[in-house]
Amino acid sequence: MSRPSAPFPAFxxxxxPGEPFILPCAWDVASARLFAEAGHSAVGTxxxxxxxxxxxxxxxxxxxxxxxxxxxxxRRALPDGLLTCDFEDGYGDDPQAVxxxxxxxxxxxxxxxGVSGGQRSSDGGALAVDGINIEDSARGxxxxxxxxxxxxxxIKDAFPDLFVNARIDTYWTGKExxxxxxxxxxxxxxxxxxxxxxxxxLDLDVITRIVDACPLPVNVLASxxxxxxxxxxxxxxxxxxxxxxxxxxxxxxVQSLEGLxxxxxxxxxNVLSYRTVSELGG
Numbered sequence: 001m002s003r004p005s006a007p008f009p010a011f012x013x014x015x016x017p018g019e020p021f022i023l024p025c026a027w028d029v030a031s032a033r034l035f036a037e038a039g040h041s042a043v044g045t046x047x048x049x050x051x052x053x054x055x056x057x058x059x060x061x062x063x064x065x066x067x068x069x070x071x072x073x074x075r076r077a078l079p080d081g082l083l084t085c086d087f088e089d090g091y092g093d094d095p096q097a098v099x100x101x102x103x104x105x106x107x108x109x110x111x112x113x114g115v116s117g118g119q120r121s122s123d124g125g126a127l128a129v130d131g132i133n134i135e136d137s138a139r140g141x142x143x144x145x146x147x148x149x150x151x152x153x154x155i156k157d158a159f160p161d162l163f164v165n166a167r168i169d170t171y172w173t174g175k176e177x178x179x180x181x182x183x184x185x186x187x188x189x190x191x192x193x194x195x196x197x198x199x200x201x202l203d204l205d206v207i208t209r210i211v212d213a214c215p216l217p218v219n220v221l222a223s224x225x226x227x228x229x230x231x232x233x234x235x236x237x238x239x240x241x242x243x244x245x246x247x248x249x250x251x252x253x254v255q256s257l258e259g260l261x262x263x264x265x266x267x268x269x270n271v272l273s274y275r276t277v278s279e280l281g282g
Contacts, residue, residue: 014042017237042130047067065105068105098134193216
């Protein structure tokens with residue numbers, strides 16, 4: 001199994017168990033730039049936000065074109081930034097087809113030297129992303145673990161420096177089976193994954209048991225019950241916002257609209273100006 005060349009790329013080095021970084025997930029270039037300007041070391045994407053933007057169902061293999069376009073635009077806007085992508089289940093069943101999708105749809109289109117230390121060339125041989133999440137469910141249903149293990153192995157063979165975060169959807173799909181979760185993480189670790197992501201509203205003791213059993217950094221979702229420091233104590237290395245920020249943004253928009261409908265003046269306090277947002281796209 002090919003492994004990342006030494007020294008480990010910058011995105012890999014962000015993952016320190018017990019010292020988790022917050023990964024904000026963008027849905028367009030403006031949100032990505034705002035998160036980067038707020039001081040976040042890396043920016044991810046939310047497949048729900050991207051799917052909603054094109055009127056598609058999330059995790060249904062309909063976002064490939066939109067997600068690839070978003071990553072290309074984010075790379076142009078943040079040429080030296082660390083970017084990771086929600087890659088759903090790889091948009092295919094065959095491992096080699098998944099590799100081909102990565103190579104063809106997520107190749108960089110410009111030459112730059114990023115903070116990850118890797119040369120991104122215009123020949124299509126390098127990717128516009130430093131990492132991906134790839135999950136072991138399709139259309140809301142768990143698949144056999146060997147399916148994702150084979151995809152992870154193929155991706156790492158093709159792109160050894162890419163951070164592959166293997167997402168285990170046991171809890172996300174309502175199959176709250178810790179034994180199955182631990183078996184899946186062992187398979188994915190053995191296949192060359194760089195990190196493990198177990199989304200869901202997990203108790204701290206469950207996170208701790210996953211961390212204790214996992215030889216790789218563990219990624220969890222931002223929690224409505226636990227703070228960053230509590231998740232750090234449980235051993236998390238990365239805290240993803242998932243779709244939270246997108247949902248918060250559209251919820252705030254609906255609340256603002258309700259105020260206008262209720263015959264109240266427009267509330268503009270703490271709202272970014274037109275000019276500020278316009279400049280984010282420049």
